[in-house]
Amino acid sequence: MAGDRFEFDEEGDTFFCFIVAFYTIILIPVTYFFWPTADSRETYEQSKRKCMCQPCQVKRHCIKTSTPMKKFKKLLLKGGFALAWIVFLLLIYKLTLIETTESGFDPFMQLExxxxxxxxxxxxxxxxxxxxYHPDKGGDPKKFILISKAYAA
Incomplete structure (x- = not known):
């Protein structure tokens, strides 16, 4: 039968593998490209080259006073990335807790x-x-499937 070849993941273990893979593909490049960079500090030589006329000084003062909003945006962005990475680490932790039950299939052991x-x-x-173990007679359906596979092998 064609239906016997498919085994569905009833516990949802492969879902976490898919989510971690997808999350990794998205999170790493987004973090790399959008991580806020630190403003470059001016050296003494650069500050000497600046124009000291009144309009330029007013302009620089306006730019510096608007930086609290920029700092808040950077802080918010860093907090969002930190939260995204924490979720990523929790998903990886959940993935490591998944137990694999696939040991070597021995048909003779299944049939005892x-x-x-x-x-x-x-x-x-x-x-x-x-x-x-037949499910119609109140037995264990998983055990019955294993017995059927063992007999077919």
Whole structure:
């Protein structure tokens, strides 16, 4: 059957992998390009070259008085980036907590028989366990799927 080939992620573990990958692709370049840079400090030589006429001094004074808003914007931007990176680190932490249950699939262990069992013994074990774990008879559906896969193998 074609439907037997697909295994869905019922716990949502691959969702976190996708989110971390997507978040990384977006967050790193955005942080690099939009991180506020520090204003360059003027050297003594640069300050000597400035025009000292009254209109230029007024202009420089107006620019300096508008800097509190710029400082607030920079602070807000840095805070936003810090929050985004904290969310990113929390997603990575959540991703590390996900337990992988994929160990080597052993059909003989699933059917609870020895490795040198004959085909007849395999059939008997499958019938016995499928009656015990069948979902229609109140059994465990996950265990039944594993038993079916083991028998098919």
């Amino acid at each position: 028989i020895s490795r040198d069992a004959s085909m007849n013994e395999i059939r008997k074990a499958y019938k016995r366990m499928s009656l015990k």
